[in-house]
Amino acid sequence: MDAWPIEVIPDPDSLFYRVPTGWLRPSDPRVAPGHFRVNKDSMSCDWEKYSTAAETRSRQGAPERFAVIRMIAGPIREIEGLSVVHSPFQGVNGQVDNRAHSSIFGLDNPPGVGAVHGRKERVRSELYSRFNKWEIEPSAPIE
Amino acid sequence: MPQSRLAKLLESSSRERLFSRTSYEVKDRSLGFRQRDVERSGIEYVRVFPAAKPSSPFDLEWRALEDEINSAKYIIEVEGDPGLDGYVPYTRETLARATDFLRRLMIHAHTANVIGTGIPRIGPAEDGSIDLFWEKGDRTLLVNFPAGENTGNYYGKKPKSEISGKFDPSESRPELVFWLAD
Numbered sequence: 001m002d003a004w005p006i007e008v009i010p011d012p013d014s015l016f017y018r019v020p021t022g023w024l025r026p027s028d029p030r031v032a033p034g035h036f037r038v039n040k041d042s043m044s045c046d047w048e049k050y051s052t053a054a055e056t057r058s059r060q061g062a063p064e065r066f067a068v069i070r071m072i073a074g075p076i077r078e079i080e081g082l083s084v085v086h087s088p089f090q091g092v093n094g095q096v097d098n099r100a101h102s103s104i105f106g107l108d109n110p111p112g113v114g115a116v117h118g119r120k121e122r123v124r125s126e127l128y129s130r131f132n133k134w135e136i137e138p139s140a141p142i143e
Numbered sequence: 144m145p146q147s148r149l150a151k152l153l154e155s156s157s158r159e160r161l162f163s164r165t166s167y168e169v170k171d172r173s174l175g176f177r178q179r180d181v182e183r184s185g186i187e188y189v190r191v192f193p194a195a196k197p198s199s200p201f202d203l204e205w206r207a208l209e210d211e212i213n214s215a216k217y218i219i220e221v222e223g224d225p226g227l228d229g230y231v232p233y234t235r236e237t238l239a240r241a242t243d244f245l246r247r248l249m250i251h252a253h254t255a256n257v258i259g260t261g262i263p264r265i266g267p268a269e270d271g272s273i274d275l276f277w278e279k280g281d282r283t284l285l286v287n288f289p290a291g292e293n294t295g296n297y298y299g300k301k302p303k304s305e306i307s308g309k310f311d312p313s314e315s316r317p318e319l320v321f322w323l324a325d
Binding site: 025 | 214222266276285286287307308
């Protein structure tokens with residue numbers, strides 16, 4: 001099986017980011033800066049070229065336990081220090097192959113640079129200011 | 144509750160004194176009952192009722208703050224996402240660091256007659272940390288309290304002005320709300 005190539009994600013393209021409903025306040029399930037989080041060294045999301053928002057919601061099973069935010073590659077790249085990279089994976093132990101998988105790097109301080117206090121809060125505030133609406137609401141029916 | 148606030152509440156209340164020989168009570172809607180012995184042969188009842196006048200903007204803002212703090216208690220029940228590595232639980236200690244800091248900010252603001260800075264949303268963030276997030280028109284302030292660390296980090300933005308840094312949450316940082324209100 002040929003490995004999926006790593007492609008360049010154009011600025012106008014969308015990325016779908018999954019948020020567990022368990023993070024949300026039951027009485028006020030709005031998007032919040034605290035939803036933009038790093039897993040290992042990046043934020044994981046799915047490129048619209050290979051995934052719909054509903055597929056992103058269902059990717060780990062139990063779609064009713066997730067909501068989805070749509071993010072746009074260009075405005076993410078406008079935030080100082082952030083980059084968007086296509087990072088498909090297949091044949092990785094314990095993980096379902098995902099050609100849409102993409103990564104947003106740069107939320108944490110770059111290696112070798114001393115701590116810049118408030119930097120991560122700045123990045124999360126900037127992400128929130130651009131992407132603060134649900135693409136799939138937490139209470140949306142399962143497709 | 145700060146002493147000045149208590150004094151203000153009592154001052155603005157109508158009072159009724161009922162004498163008996165058993166106990167001494169002060170009743171206030173916010174504070175509940177207080178009971179004290181009186182040094183004399185008998186014991187005196189005093190009841191203080193809240194004045195029947197509209198709450199001040201300070202009282203309304205303080206009440207909204209306490210409502211938000213109560214609503215945020217769900218955070219310590221938030222569980223990890225099975226898809227994420229290295230889950231760090233949300234603790235009462237981290238939440239208390241955030242809410243204690245918030246109350247101190249509000250007291251400083253009210254003491255300086257600053258009102259209307261808005262009530263932040265209190266929410267869970269990465270690695271067991273907790274956010275306070277003010278969003279008021281074209282200005283935002285995000286303050287994060289990491290789990291297990293006696294520090295806080297913040298970033299604020301409004302037209303032509305940005306602030307960021309690190310602080311000790313046990314200290315008061317009134318300049319943050321003043322920046323927000325300015």
